[in-house]
Amino acid sequence: MESFGDNHSIHTTREGDSMPQQSEILHYAVSVVGKDRPGIVAGITGGLFRLGCNLADSSCTMLAGEFAMILIVSHHRPFSKSRLYDELKPICDGLGMSLAVRTLHTDEVARQEADGEICIISVYGADQPGIVYRVTNELAGRGINIMDLNTKLIGTPEEPVYIMMLEAALPDGETPEGIEKLLENLKKELNVEIGVRIVTPVSF
Amino acid sequence: MPVQPILRYPHPVLKKVCHRVEQIDDSIIALIEDLIDTMQAGPGSVGVAASQIGVTLRVCVVDVSKNRHGKENNHGLLRMINPEITARSGIAVMREGCMSVPDYTGDVDRATEITVRFIEPDGSEREITASGFEAVALQHEMDHLDGILFLDRIASIKTGLFRRKNYS
Numbered sequence: 001m002e003s004f005g006d007n008h009s010i011h012t013t014r015e016g017d018s019m020p021q022q023s024e025i026l027h028y029a030v031s032v033v034g035k036d037r038p039g040i041v042a043g044i045t046g047g048l049f050r051l052g053c054n055l056a057d058s059s060c061t062m063l064a065g066e067f068a069m070i071l072i073v074s075h076h077r078p079f080s081k082s083r084l085y086d087e088l089k090p091i092c093d094g095l096g097m098s099l100a101v102r103t104l105h106t107d108e109v110a111r112q113e114a115d116g117e118i119c120i121i122s123v124y125g126a127d128q129p130g131i132v133y134r135v136t137n138e139l140a141g142r143g144i145n146i147m148d149l150n151t152k153l154i155g156t157p158e159e160p161v162y163i164m165m166l167e168a169a170l171p172d173g174e175t176p177e178g179i180e181k182l183l184e185n186l187k188k189e190l191n192v193e194i195g196v197r198i199v200t201p202v203s204f
Numbered sequence: 205m206p207v208q209p210i211l212r213y214p215h216p217v218l219k220k221v222c223h224r225v226e227q228i229d230d231s232i233i234a235l236i237e238d239l240i241d242t243m244q245a246g247p248g249s250v251g252v253a254a255s256q257i258g259v260t261l262r263v264c265v266v267d268v269s270k271n272r273h274g275k276e277n278n279h280g281l282l283r284m285i286n287p288e289i290t291a292r293s294g295i296a297v298m299r300e301g302c303m304s305v306p307d308y309t310g311d312v313d314r315a316t317e318i319t320v321r322f323i324e325p326d327g328s329e330r331e332i333t334a335s336g337f338e339a340v341a342l343q344h345e346m347d348h349l350d351g352i353l354f355l356d357r358i359a360s361i362k363t364g365l366f367r368r369k370n371y372s
Binding site: 202 | 247248249250251271273298299300301302303309311337340341344345354
């Protein structure tokens with residue numbers, strides 16, 4: 001689950017314009033992946049800037065040697081997915097990146113808010129198949145929503161270590177202790193370390 | 205005195221280094237009352253700095269005693285003029301949000317224990333040693349007096365994805 005900018009969008013390219021009504025704004029999910037090199041972000045965002053698009057939300061990172069960009073892009077009507085695609089495709093081709101564009105429905109871009117506590121669950125141990133699946137399957141069974149997840153394989157080829165860090169919103173009635181207990185059997189079975197701690201933001 | 209509106213970034217005053225108070229007169233006393241009223245009106249607010257209500261003076265108020273993170277360990281309502289940190293130790297990360305930067309949170313490194321020297325509204329000097337949540341709140345509010353927002357101190361680019369909702 002991502003948090004999308006709706007009427008709170010971060011306007012990086014059209015500051016100061018009066019905001020059209022939400023229904024007048026079109027949203028697209030754009031993903032770009034390819035071998036990392038300098039100039040990818042500038043190339044893609046340059047194309048978006050020329051189109052007059054807003055970058056409402058984004059997450060871009062290097063995964064192994066690949067650079068992966070996930071962007072929620074908005075533009076007010078009239079606009080079309082093909083116009084977005086046609087602008088970005090030659091840029092991606094030039095950079096050797098794959099491109100996918102999906103139109104988002106209005107109900108998909110509503111900002112999601114976490115109701116309960118937010119916690120970080122850390123899992124690490126000797127690498128083995130199924131760590132991510134087994135842990136997240138337990139969480140899904142309890143209706144716990146994952147907001148963010150990162151994994152990394154570290155250590156040596158002889159002794160690989162798997163690390164997973166995820167952030168989850170706890171539904172009402174769930175506690176970090178309850179989650180630790182839920183994962184207790186899995187911890188023993190997989191012989192991994194599992195920690196749960198609250199990171200709910202404090203307001204100043 | 206009335207509750208004052210909290211300025212939001214990009215209001216330029218929030219990035220100003222505030223001036224020391226040279227003399228405690230009625231305007232300073234009134235400012236402190238405004239800060240207290242504004243803090244108590246904010247949902248779960250535990251502190252307000254003068255720059256957040258548009259006054260570039262080194263004055264802030266902090267009160268974590270009603271917050272669940274601070275109720276066990278606090279100095280009650282602190283009215284601080286020209287506060288200075290004279291000692292700090294320890295380091296811990298806390299995910300912070302700020303009334304002047306709504307809808308965004310970030311993980312910030314803060315000292316876990318600080319000693320703060322400041323002037324009370326009656327002109328007397330006071331020094332306290334605060335720890336835990338109160339120490340973080342003090343550092344956050346005192347940063348405002350130097351035009352520093354938590355955005356300037358985010359320790360990790362991994363940030364909260366959600367709007368703050370739970371204030372207490």
